Amino acid sequence: MATPMGRRTGRPRAVTEQAILDAALWQLDGGGADAVSIRGIAAQVGIAPNAVYTYFPSKAAVLRALVERFLGDVNHDRFIDRELPWRERVEALALELRTHLVAHRGAVQLLLGGPMDGPNALTLRESLSEALADGGSTPDDAARASYVLLVYIFGAIALEVAELDQRRIAPTERDRVSTRRAVLDTISAEDYPRTTETAGTISKDFTTEQFLWGLTRILNGLQA
């Protein structure tokens, strides 16, 4: 009972949860959500696959922690500044979220796959709701409106990256299928573009404009 705190005894850990999440994020960026595997993570950090279960109880838990980390990494600076008009703040946050989602585009599948109930997720929803309340909404309407906004932001990126991932055709696609029958294959994670390094090239042109167009319309509707 004399030890200062925390870990008392036993073999020291070889890595950290953060290192594991780093590896997971790397795999996510490199091959999409399906490419995140316990075995891959373990290989990357240099431990046996099952050793991961000392840090997280299951793969699902790893993914949940990854989502939390992702949400914790979005830049809230411009959003926190309560001097700015509320719309500007909301738009800044939406764009910031979008930027991060495009940079780690595999994350959107994870975001939409689980309930947004982690601390960072709740903080995000809450502060978004606050900003909308500053715009004159009742607290109840602000909560609803923040939900609508989150749905739009995540949904838009989901459809966008789905369209982006399309291109590639699977290398192993024999025409076992008889004669005609035009069912084709699409994505196959063959040389998935590591978006962390190419983020700028995608977003600038059409899609951000479309995204902002919808965002402002929605905000118009929410304000009235």
Next chain:
Amino acid sequence: MATPMGRRTGRPRAVTEQAILDAALWQLDGGGADAVSIRGIAAQVGIAPNAVYTYFPSKAAVLRALVERFLGDVNHDRFIDRELPWRERVEALALELRTHLVAHRGAVQLLLGGPMDGPNALTLRESLSEALADGGSTPDDAARASYVLLVYIFGAIALEVAELDQRRIAPTERDRVSTRRAVLDTISAEDYPRTTETAGTISKDFTTEQFLWGLTRILNGLQA
């Protein structure tokens, strides 16, 4: 060259593509998108797993066809009726889509996972865009607006079912994880509710109201 048409020679097929998609849909409803497996489908229709590859070139192709079938099953009746005011038509379609998505809630992951480029998907987008054009939008704006609407509809269901699936805790969740460390597990497809039979119970209460609230606000914003 004398045969009437279609299949000319060879061993007859044991099942049909539709039977395979039926089985896939059954698995989808029973265990979510992750529970759809080639082996499971094959077992259900009574063929060897690899025989499926005579009908579809890959699992991805099966899922794509499943999405198309899903979209083809939505009821367009009230939507097609050009006598109704455009807003009513759009709302009817949105609700119809929502109903189908809640009935087969595993489908939303598939919808958002791939590009919406199948025939039925394009038809949907196009006719939605038409209705919006009836509301006075320019064709360009109507296309953008229909995109926003689809994003909202799919995104809303995605977040909704994510929250629904949460509950269950994994049966195999030892506390290997040391001492505290509060990372829990969630979904585990253990007795996944077969939504086709329970569809009515979920949607009626809070969520449809919330959905409609957002929908009308968005339509307000799109109209202005």
Next chain:
DNA sequence: CCATAATATGGACGGCGTACAGAAAGAAGT
């Protein structure tokens, strides 16, 4: 120096998608 406790590893199990080779089963040509 020993007991204890946390962590890491080796190995295995069952399940997945799917590739390959060969067997089955009708249709067409003689």
Next chain:
DNA sequence: ACTTCTTTCTGTACGCCGTCCATATTATGG
């Protein structure tokens, strides 16, 4: 009717996955 051809189906196998069990490792507290 027999043979050939064509398509589909099956047996088998490979590599990958998540995760469990038993065991070995390596610290700390007495």
